[in-house]
Amino acid sequence: MSIRLIHNPGCSKSRAALALLEQQGLPFETIDYLASPLTLDELRDLQRQLDLPARALLRESEDDFARLGLADPTLCEEQLLTALASHPPLLQRPIVLCGDRALIARPPELLLAFLAA
Structure with missing residues (x-):
């Protein structure tokens, strides 16, 4: 099982998700999307995986x-994905x-059920 966390180290919810993943003891990759922004193609793939409209990905x-x-x-x-x-x-x-x-692990505790599924 390959787990990746799209992470913002300055965000408390993101840090909480990181801590939960570490507590699970599962190997995972952390992607600091501010330091290494996602490309438009990666955002399209992410939207497909999330099965959400692009607007739901916006803060x-x-x-x-x-x-x-x-x-x-x-x-x-x-247009929304391009803005992202x-x-x-x-x-x-x-x-x-x-x-x-x-x-989207908000609240971060959602990721526990997600990983168990």
């Missing part, structure tokens, strides 16, 4: 969300990937 509380006008309901999936690729802090976190499945 509305980020300054860039308002500045870029991302609340506009006429924006298409590709260009502005990584907009990405929801933490995200846990396991095989072809993915989960």
